[in-house]
Structure formats: structure tokens, C-alpha cells
Amino acid sequence: MNDMRTMDNTVLNETKITARDVNVHYGTTHAIKGVDVDIADRTVTAFIGPSGCGKSTFLRCLNRMNDTIPGAVVTGEIKIDEADIYDSRVDPVQLRAKVGMVFQKPNPFPKSIYDNVAYGPKIHGLAKNKTELDEIVEKALRRGAIWDEVKDRLHAPGTGLSGGQQQRLCIARAVATEPEILLMDEPCSALDPIATAQVEELIDELRQNFSVVIVTHSMQQAARVSQRTAFFHLGNLVEYGETGKIFTNPEDSRTESYISGRIG
């Protein structure tokens, strides 16, 4: 594709997700225009770009959350582990258990903190008994960097937490189902610097086992946590490559303008 620069060949890991010629329409809005991308396993990939350029939309293609939006049409091919996820034999429900998601706005369920985290494991039968479930919940909350704050009030409502705590609860909730891929849509936009650092640490840790895709508006964050960066602009994937290269030596002038703060 003309908009996509070939990335340099220092492939870190094997490819987990391949997208070819993906287009998304919302009614008459053409939100994603012919995007090709390869997302590597055990890698953090950052999506950056100005507001409204389609980052969230593309992210939602990867776990078929666009199916739930009336009027959204996705075309093209997206493969995870060589299997086409838009194939009619694929059950999107199964897919979403494998591809977890943290949303732009924290959305804890109106349940207790414990039940919020236990929700996924219960649905997918990950725990055989209460002790196991307790362990899963504790582990997830620890990974979400929120265990110390909530360990004494696990049965208090999740909606009673502060915005930043809610977001970390949502991260813990997504991690609890042990997804292979974690999609994070601006997970730190409501967090203070300390919690942000903790979440970034978590992302780095998750990289050992999962592949993480993170949308962020913070260049510093993208530079800190990701190994690869994709720059979206007006629905096009403008440039995709190693994070270091994108930030120090971008090939496209639009990427350079965005990074240096001239468009956005």
C-alpha cells in the first residue's frame, strides 16, 4: 500500500496478527482505509495518531467488537495465528476470550470488586473451585497494580472506586481471563503518574507472554513501553516500524509533524 512504509527487517518475534487491506465504514463514514499491518507476538505495539484518525476503530477490528456497532462494516482480512477471525466458522465470543480489551473509558460492572475480576474466569470456567478463583482474582489485581488499595474491600462495589482505580480494575479484569492478546485503548488517560508507571510496568511484564496493542496519545508513553509503533492519520496507516526509528527518524513528513507536535 502506498501509505505503508516497509518496516525494517529486524523482526523481533514471529507474527501474531496479520491484517490485509482492512476497511471500516460506519454508514457513510470511511473510518479505516486499506490498512495492512503485521503485529508481532510478545511485543508491545503502540498506535498513535490524532484524535478521530481511527485508532480505536482498528483496535476494535482485532477482537470483532465492531460487530456490536450497528452500521459498522469491516472488509479485508485479519488473521490471528494464521486463522481468519472474520471467517464465518469463528465464534466472536470465543475470539474475545482470547483477545482481551481495556476500553478508553473505565467501565467497571455494577458489582463488587471481586465479582468484577471474577466475571471472566467464571464465564470461561477457568477456576475449579473458590480457592482457585480467589487466587486468580488476587493475581489479576496484583498485575493491575491495584491489589494493595482494594485488598481490604474486595466486596465493595467496583463503581465506588476513583476513576484511576476503576481503570486499573478494568485492566485486572481483562488480565484475569489470560488472553493471548491484550488490546488497550488509552488505558492511562485517567491515571496519575504513579499508577501510569505501574500500568506500564504491567504492560512490560505482559509482553513476556502476550502480545499487547496499546493506543496512546502520549508520545513518551509510546516511546517508553512499545517496541513497534504505528502512526495513523485520517484512517490511513501512514507509517509502521520500530519505535526507536519512528521517533528519531520517521520517513513520512506527516509522522514527523505529528511527533514534533505540528499536527494533532
Added chain:
Amino acid sequence: MTPSWIALIVLAIAAAGFVLARARAQAAARREARRLHSLPNYYGWTAAIYAAGPALLLLAIWLVAQPIATRSLTWPVLAAEAGENAVPSLMMADVQRLASGLDAAVATGRLTAEEARALPPEELRAAMAAQGVALGSEVTPATRDAALRWRRLSGTGDLLRGIVVIGLALAGAAWGVSRAKPDFRARNAVEQAMRGVLVSAALLAILTTVGIVLALIFNTIEFFRLYPAAEFFFGTTWSPSFGGGSELGILPLLWGTLYISIIALLVAVPIGLFAAIYLAEYAHRNVRSWAKPMLEMLAGIPTIVYGLFALLTVGPLLVEAFGRGGYLGLGWMQGGTAVMTAGLVMGIMLIPFVSSLSDDIINAVPQSLRDGSLGLGATRSETIRQVVLPAALPGIVGAVLLAASRAIGETMIVVLGAGAAARLSMNPFDAMTTVTAKIVSQLTGDADFSSPEALVAFALGMTLFVITLALNVVALWIVRRYREQYE
């Protein structure tokens, strides 16, 4: 001057005050541009409000108070004549009729003002008859004196009323106009007045409710003076007879009310809730756009039509199945009118209440919660059961309780569908009746309104009111408890 003339004059004064005050403010603004605190119209409105508000309020109070005052000032004239068992209100009514008859006679020129004052009591009845005012008996001297005093007092009162009210309006207008200076905060004054209007609207609504409840309570107390409360609340027979010796036990009626309501809710809640879930969560936009109005149309059907439906269609159908010689061979049902008939039809009537409200409530659950659940790999029905419905529960409970109070208060369907027999029976195919249906039949007979057989309607109404109130309190309590837990 009649009250309506006074009100019109007050409004005219207010309009004049508006114009004057606005003009004054504008003049000041022209001299010292931009120094005006508020827009000129606000100065106008303050003057108008100062003029009309207190004056009209006083007029309203006066209209209520004057007859009361006149009555108590006139009564002493009659008091001497009143015997042991005289009814003051009846005697005063005669006086008032005579007084207004004389007023009318003077107004039409049949009598001069002099004659009206001087006419001897014996001639008054004939004179009034000529005026078209029929008096029940010969006019006694005391009645005549009282009527004359009444006329004098109300004449003075009316005159005073006109002077005081219009004077107050003028004073208010003058004050409003004099305050129309640039640094007067007219906008805030208008704001205050608006607040006053809103507060009094709220007060009026509350006071009306209180009034209705008080009326219920007084008549209920009156009833319990004539009929023992214990027999009313614990009596198991309902057999009013206007000749006396009635048994007025509420239990059979309460039982009928509860039984029919429960059957109605058993029909309406699952169907309504499932319909709401389908509409809110599964239906395509196009389906929803016609299915929801269709369902809501059910709510617009008058209940008498449901009653006919119960009587003519549902009842006979049920008899065919459950009646003697019916195809199920059960013989449980004697006739078409039964608890089951009324309950089923009432349930159908309540479906739109439950479904429409629940649909709105389910729709109000943020999409982000559904996304969160779906994003974790939950299916749609898991999402609905575990996330959407719990989040919507307080509202749904509210909808169900609303439907319940509708069911308890429903009358027409019961009259036509359940029959009129007050009976304590477990068989849902028996005819029974409810509290509301009996209130109607107690008041539509030609009973004396002070007999226990008629007054019992108030006690029944009071009981219903307490039950619905308790239902609402329980609903609020559930909602609050749930909120504490989850929000």
C-alpha cells in the same frame, strides 16, 4: 364590584406598572448607558409582579375569609331563636338564601333598597317567590334580621375588598416603579418571584394530596364510629344490606384484590420483561421502531374495553376449557366471570407498563458496560443476565411495583371479568371481587351518605391507599439498598 372586575383592574394596574417601570429604566439607561443592572423588561416585570402578586393573593384570601367572618358575625342574631336540635348550617343557609334573594330583587329593580330593608317578615316569602327564590318556610323575624345583617355586612365587606385590593395593587405598582433605578437588581427580583411561583405550585400539589388524605381519614373515623374496626379488618363476610345489620368484613375483598393482582403480575411481569429485553437488546432498529409503539398502544386501550374482552372472549374461552363439560373435563369453573378471567386480562393490560418502562431502563444502561462484558468473551445472554439486568434492577423493580399498584387500583376489568361475589376461596376459577369494585357499588346505590354502608367506601379507600403507599415505600427501600450496594 365583583371579584372578577377587581382582578381585571389589578391586572390593568400591573400592566401600567410594567410600562411605566420599563420606560423609567430605559430613560435612565439612555442617560447613563450600560449602568443598568438588568434589561429594561426586568424592571417592568418587577413592577407588574409587585402590583399583581400581593393584590391577587389578598383577593383570593379575602374571598375565602369574608363568608366565614360574615357567618360568625351573623350567627348571634339567630342564636337566641335556635332550639335544642337546630342545625346551624341549615339555618344559615336559609339566611344566605334570603339575603341573596333580596340582593337579586334590588338588582332587578323589583324592590327598592328601602323596601328591601323595611319589608315585614310575613311578606318576605311571597316577595322572594316572585323573585324565583323558593323559601322552605315562613320567614321568622330573627331570620329576617339576620339576613339584613348579612346584607349589610357583606355590602361593607365587598366595598372594603375592592378598596383594599386595588389600593394594594396601586401601592405595589408605585413601589415597583419607584425602584426602577439603574442599580436596582431587577433581574434577581424576578428570579425570586419565579421561585415563589414554582414553590407555590409544589405546595399546592402537596396540600391537595394532604387534603384528600384528610378527607379520607375523617370519613374513615366517622365510619369506625358506626362500625367496629375489628369487625371491618378481620371480618370474613361481606354482606352489606342497606336496611341495617350489614356485615362489612374487608378480608374477602382484600383476598380478591390480592389474588387477581398476583395472577395479573404473573402474566405481565415475565411477558413484559422478556419483551423489553428483546426490544432493547436483540431487536433490529426497524423492528423496534414499530414494535414498541404497538406495545404501547395496549396501554392506550380504555380499561372498559379490556373488561368487555374479559366478559365476552376470555371468560367463555376459559369456561370451554375448565368449566363443567369443558374439553379438559375438570369442571372447576362455574361461569365466565372468575379471578382467572380478570387476572389474565389485567395481566395483558399491564404488559405495556412493565415492558415500556423496563425497555427504557434497560436502554439507559450504558453501552460501555455491555462492551466491557462482550469484550471479556461473554455471550449476549450472559451479558444481559449478569451485567445489564442487575444494573437495571432498581428501575425494573420500580416498574413492577407500578404495575402492581395499577393492578390493585383497577376496577372496570374486575367488575366485568371477576363478578361481584365477595368470597374467600382458593379456586382461581371462582368468581370474586375486589376492594375497588365494592367501593363503586357501595357509592352508586341510593344509600344515605351517613350510613355505615356508604361510609365503608372511605374505609376501603383508605385501606387501599395505605397498601399502595406501603408498596411505594418498599420500592423506594429496595432501590436505595441496591444503590448503596452498587453505586
